[in-house]
Amino acid sequence: MKILLGALLLAAIPATPAFAQACTPGTYASPDGDFVVLGKSPAVPAPGLRYLFRDGRRGATSDTATPFTCGSDTLTVKGEAWKPIAFRETPTTFDSVATKMSGVLIEPPGAPDATRPLVVMVHGSERTSPIGSAYGYAMAAQGVSVFVYDKRGTGGSEGEYTQNFELLAEDAAHALDHARSMAAGHYGRSGFFGGSQGGWVAPLAATRTKADFVAIGFGLVASPIEEDREQMVLEVRAAGLGDDAVALVNRLSQATAGLLLSDFRTGYDALDAVRREMADKPWAAKIKGEYSPEIASIPSDDLRRIGRARVNNLELIWDYDAVAALKKLDTPLLWVLAGEDRQAPIETTRGALMGLAKAGKPVDVYLFPDTDHGMFEFTTNADGSRSVTRITDGYLKLLGDWIKGDVRGAYGRAEHLTPR
Structure with a gap:
């Protein structure tokens, strides 16, 4: 998970076109207990709403294939009226x-x-x-x-x-x-x-x-340190790379962990050594991890000055x-x-x-x-x-x-x- 992960339910909802159904926010239930939640979302410009069904279907009321129509106080789903739940x-x-x-x-x-x-x-x-x-x-x-x-x-x-x-x-x-x-x-x-x-x-x-x-x-x-390392190993394996690449990203994770756990006071020699090893590896620039590649992209002189403020300013317990x-x-x-x-x-x-x-x-x-x-x-x-x-x-x-x-x-x- 990204340390600064956005709201998951808002992800990848398409932009709203000029027309959107005039729906009322709320939760609507079918006679047999199924439901759909309609709500406002920064990812869906007004008057559109985002929706989520119990079975996980999701989208926006502006979608061309929205599986319901809105009335004044009901939704109609496959010809059936769903009533609002009065929480x-x-x-x-x-x-x-x-x-x-x-x-x-x-x-x-x-x-x-x-x-x-x-x-x-x-x-x-x-x-x-x-x-x-x-x-x-x-x-x-x-x-x-x-x-x-x-x-x-x-x-x-x-x-x-x-x-x-x-x-x-x-x-x-x-x-x-x-x-x-x-x-x-x-x-x-x-x-x-x-x-x-x-x-x-x-x-x-x-x-x-x-x-x-x-x-x-x-x-x-x-x-979080283990998370970063495992993300990089997963990326390396997905790219079809071998044990040498896995060992290298493990060393990168160990080097950045040293910086984080020392609050950016020590560990620069280890990071510089890994940087030198990665310099001629074309695949290295494509590895994202959680934070290690970003840290490695910042020169050590800059990390000494701003590393803590840039990476370690939210009091995350790294280990x-x-x-x-x-x-x-x-x-x-x-x-x-x-x-x-x-x-x-x-x-x-x-x-x-x-x-x-x-x-x-x-x-x-x-x-x-x-x-x-x-x-x-x-x-x-x-x-x-x-x-x-x-x-x-x-x-x-x-x-x-x-x-x-x-x-x-x-x-x-x-x-x-x-x-x-």
């Missing part, structure tokens, strides 16, 4: 580490239900507000109470934007405590969902406050021990892997999760094949790049059912992994 949405603020945070509690309609699960959505690394995003409503449409909040330094929350997992975990823990107080008497199980960078933050938050479950989508059980955090938990854990994830390669994560499950930890691991980061299906272009198409069928339903404790049947093409 109860309660804006709120709460305090975390001397910072005022902004959030919203979304509750399904109907009488208060003391058995309904409550989930706090722990965001990824994006700076955009999750308040109003499709994910929260997609969970609430499945009978789950949802609390979403703005990461510190973004949206309506005060403070400075950071990627310090320890501080973000404190915020998430305070968010769950506050959500439970708001929903007192009408929730049962309560816990966290974390996507992408939230896979580091949510389990750590569950060590700070009682949680009945933690669900993770396309996260890592590896450090974060994700396994240690998970070992502290006896909380039921769901982890969903994207089988072809280029931003968060799954090899180390899958092995770590299987090891935890084999050791007796309550870990459920699912893998959706042929999906990239964000659980996106994709097409591969002639140059090897990918164009995302939809969220894979079954992913959103799996999250909802698992959080409700009601997993049954198949979820698209998901594979339920078990330790060997």
Whole structure:
């Protein structure tokens, strides 16, 4: 996952043409419980809206093949009228580490239900507000109470934007405590969902406050340093290069890690040595990784002056021990892997999760094949790049059912992994 990853649900939605359906934002449900979320998006110029179905189909109301038509208070899907869901949405603020945070509690309609699960959505690394995003409503449409909040330094929350997992975990823990107080008497199980960078933050938050479950989508059980190295190795292997190239990017990762962990005080000789080795390798300029190739492209004299400000200014814990955090938990854990994830390669994560499950930890691991980061299906272009198409069928339903404790049947093409 990119350290500064954008909002996943906004990715690759085509530009809006001159005409767009005049649709009303909201979540609409069919008589049999299917649903679609319509909302505003910076990626879709007004009056267009972006949409997301439970089965993962997504797009904009301006698309020529939009699979519904809008009425004054309904959607018509294949000739059937879908009605809006009247969620109860309660804006709120709460305090975390001397910072005022902004959030919203979304509750399904109907009488208060003391058995309904409550989930706090722990965001990824994006700076955009999750308040109003499709994910929260997609969970609430499945009978789950949802609390979403703005990461510190973004949206309506005060403070400075950071990627310090320890501080973000404190915020998430305070968010769950506050959500439970708001929903007192009408929730049962309560816990966290974390996507992408939230896979580091949510389990750590569950060590700070009682949680009945933690669900993770396309996260890592590896450090940012390991993530960078694995991304580069994956790129090298995909390019058909051999062990010598793998060894070279491993040395590059080790050299940049030395700089990062010393806060750019030491490690320049090792980096310069790798630069010399890479200088005559035509493939080296095409490797992106997470951050190492970018660091290597900056002269050492400049790195000494501005390296910290350029690369290390968000307090990321580069050698974060994700396994240690998970070992502290006896909380039921769901982890969903994207089988072809280029931003968060799954090899180390899958092995770590299987090891935890084999050791007796309550870990459920699912893998959706042929999906990239964000659980996106994709097409591969002639140059090897990918164009995302939809969220894979079954992913959103799996999250909802698992959080409700009601997993049954198949979820698209998901594979339920078990330790060997």
